[in-house]
Amino acid sequence: MNFAATFKVAMLSDKEIEVSRVFNAPRTLVFDAHTKPELIKRWMFGPPGWSFAVCEVDLRVGGAYRFVWRGPENVEMGMGGIHKEIVVPEKIVNTQKFDQDWTGGEAIGTLLLSEQDGKTTLRNRVLYVSKEARDGALASGMTEGMTFTYNRLEEVLPAFATEGA
Numbered sequence: 001m002n003f004a005a006t007f008k009v010a011m012l013s014d015k016e017i018e019v020s021r022v023f024n025a026p027r028t029l030v031f032d033a034h035t036k037p038e039l040i041k042r043w044m045f046g047p048p049g050w051s052f053a054v055c056e057v058d059l060r061v062g063g064a065y066r067f068v069w070r071g072p073e074n075v076e077m078g079m080g081g082i083h084k085e086i087v088v089p090e091k092i093v094n095t096q097k098f099d100q101d102w103t104g105g106e107a108i109g110t111l112l113l114s115e116q117d118g119k120t121t122l123r124n125r126v127l128y129v130s131k132e133a134r135d136g137a138l139a140s141g142m143t144e145g146m147t148f149t150y151n152r153l154e155e156v157l158p159a160f161a162t163e164g165a
Contacts, residue, residue: 006020006021006022007019007020007021007146007147007150008020008021009138009143011134012125014131014134015127015128015129015130015131015133015134016125016126016127016128016134017125017126017134017137017138018123018124018125018126019123019124019125019126019143019146020121020122020123020124021121021122021150022119022120022121022122023119023120023122023153023154023157024118024119024154024157025118025119025120025157025158025160025161026115026118026120027089027090027113027114027115027120028089029120029157029160029161030089030113030120030122030153030157031088031089031090031113032089032160033153033156033157033160034092034111035057035059035092036057037055037056037057039160040052040055040057040067041055042156042160043149043152043153043155043156044067044149044152044153045069046069046071046077046145046149047071047145047148049071049072050069050070050071050072051069051070052067052068052069052070053068053069053070053076054066054067054068054078055067058083059083059086060083060086061083061084061085061086062082062083063082063083064080064081064082064083065080065081065082065083065094066078066079066080067079067080076099077098077099077100078098078099079096079097079098079099080096080097081094081095081096081097081106081109082094082095084108089113090112090113090114091110091111091112091113092109092110092111093108093109093110093111094108094109095107095108095109096108096109096126102136102137102140103128103129103133103134103136103137104128104129104130104132104133104136105128105129105133106129107126107127107128107129107133107137108126108127109124109125109126109127110123110124110125110126110127111123111124111125112124112125122150124146
């Protein structure tokens with residue numbers, strides 16, 4: 001199966017999108033890859049030429065997370081938010097806001113993981129404050145970035161499994 005071909009983007013409403021992807025890994029491993037900084041740093045570091053300058057996760061309801069990417073010429077892109085709901089290993093709901101906010105306010109992200117036959121379907125929903133915010137996010141290159149990043153996650157999941165992540 002070509003897992004890269006399972007990446008899909010759907011419009012759930014005028015303000016909400018859902019990105020989905022199938023990974024050849026158990027959901028506990030995919031959950032850990034989204035919640036443990038030592039794993040996040042190994043796959044979510046941006047496009048070529050970028051690095052992950054800050055990766056902080058306080059994985060509890062009310063806990064904050066903060067990510068900062070550094071690109072060429074020390075350009076930075078940062079984002080963060082607060083965890084609103086956590087159901088290990090199947091669901092994380094959190095607020096999301098980029099430092100250079102091009103979407104007009106705080107979004108709500110919902111990461112949903114389901115497993116069947118050792119494969120995990122990831123559904124990443126984002127509810128924006130408006131249709132214009134949703135459209136702006138889509139126009140920003142978000143889906144291309146997520147495709148690139150999820151391809152990298154797919155590549156490193158086997159190493160996480162053998163390391164006992």
